[in-house]
Amino acid sequence: MRKAQYTMQDIANQLGISKSTVSRALKNHPDISQETKDAVNKLAEEMDYQPNSLALSLRHKKSFVIGIIVPEIVHDFFANVISGVQSVAYEEGYNVMICISNESPEQEEVDVKAMYSSRVDGLLISLTKETKKLKHIESIVNKGVPLVMFDRVSENINVSKVITDDFQGAFMATDHLVKQGCKKIVHLSGPDNLSISSLRLNGYKDALSKNNIPVDDNLIIPCPEGTLSEATKTMKSIINSNLEFDGIFANNDVTAIGAMNALKELGKKVPEDISIVGFGDWRLSQLLDPPLSSIEQSGINIGVESAKLLFKQIKEEENDKEFTPITKVVQNNLIERKSSIK
Amino acid sequence: MRKAQYTMQDIANQLGISKSTVSRALKNHPDISQETKDAVNKLAEEMDYQPNSLALSLRHKKSFVIGIIVPEIVHDFFANVISGVQSVAYEEGYNVMICISNESPEQEEVDVKAMYSSRVDGLLISLTKETKKLKHIESIVNKGVPLVMFDRVSENINVSKVITDDFQGAFMATDHLVKQGCKKIVHLSGPDNLSISSLRLNGYKDALSKNNIPVDDNLIIPCPEGTLSEATKTMKSIINSNLEFDGIFANNDVTAIGAMNALKELGKKVPEDISIVGFGDWRLSQLLDPPLSSIEQSGINIGVESAKLLFKQIKEEENDKEFTPITKVVQNNLIERKSSIK
DNA sequence: TTGTACGCGTTATCAT
């Protein structure tokens, strides 16, 4: 038995009243008599009436949908961000439309247009690695759609941004190792062209300085690819070169794991001989043997903070107020398993 | 400089023509003169006109959006499913609206209603662990919205379903171990109440039988919680009990890792002494030391197949044809690192 | 207390 898709008009017809009365009854308008309300509600229930939010959105010029565009989704960080965004959106009574640009600037452009076409009330976006042109972003911003960029942001546009504090995270990680008694800490650094690499490197250097430990350039080992095999290979050659060190701060979780594998393979014990802290996914870290300490790029927090900022902006927009773009910096969390620290 | 949100009417006014002409010009209707088209397109470009798909959807009673509801998103399987769905949807010219029920049946109900409210043209859903009532599902199905359930499906409703072949996967895993020379294969089994547990157990048993290896109930070890600590603890006691075995087929990736940790801790070598194959996330498996062979629950394939089935259904619906629900079974993949197999 | 009429942005139908 298939029911049709009823509208208010259908209810009105069956009850011999006008659709405006139905509309008012449904939203419990004080002018409507109780018996009319009862009749309408009863029939609506029977018919399993559900409002058409397309019509609503068109009417109100407001969709109660926010959009989010991420470069990829099969990645704990972005999945966490989305999760955080969702939770805030639900509280505000908004739905979330998600697009995955798949690291393609062309797709990103299409996505932004699609988002505007469906008249999202606000947009969250993390840019593709290759995004250079920002015309599509400017376009939607010019139309007055509140927009917040997160994590992969661009400096060439004046919009609100939410980013993680890579410097602070790196500082925290290095400081943590020092506090554990490490004196000679290796840093597995990331690719030069990414700003996160230099931020993390600087955090590492700064933590050493603050602890009166001289920075030794020999301890800074580049791992530009950031792959497991590269890290493993690099670490092995470092160990074999008899470089002395008692701790490792890895630029990401994969290099941290690679380092651990290399150490174990060459008979070193983690964390008894060498302590490791890496940036990245702590869930992964916890499954390792032994679990690693890790600096979590707190995806959920990024999501929550971005969404909050967006809604703030949406509300200002509704009240025709000026909104000055803000850059929010979210702190990283050091996830630590005590047992894994020497 | 903020541009307004222009409509066709705005273009028409500026050009002193009617909005219907604009509409036709924009979609390159043959009746319209070339010069009018040029003028319209030029102005549309200048104004950065973007169509309002809300109005379009209302008009056509078709939104070109499909919905997907997943219980969680911070989980490689579901993230992969979404990724697969997106790729198919893009090809078909559809957008995807994602909701996360967060394993809450109440949220799931809200989500389904929201999806219908925004008049998605089709819905993909994987149920919450606790979902018992299916009224919300029946409701949207009765309204004629094409729906496909995937992975977490219910037997109590006649809709299209896409599931993984757990039996086949378990068979494949066990058979693989036998082919590697294993004779006494332990199975770490899952919770009794889930059908996947018994399916996997049966696949395990069947593979042994087909290879003329008697099933030994002592080798079937329950790990109902499926946690790392449970698996580690259980495996240790098994090893200490001097039970003889040379291979492990784990019900999931986490128990596989737990087993590996236990083995290594007690001085056994993987895979030299014991080979392990687990169901689950192969990316995780590859980061382990040594990498584990794993039976991947192919999320992308599930996503792709589900979406394809949904679009098939959407098209039949458009042509007022009958559509008989189908259950599709997606095969699992064995992800293998040759080096890790003895 | 309820009904009428209009508009949100678009397209299809029917005129001209």
Place this chain on the structure above:
DNA sequence: ATGATAACGCGTACAA
């Protein structure tokens, strides 16, 4: 080749 009008489903100012 172009314009006027109605319709999609809803809410609301205005009228009764």
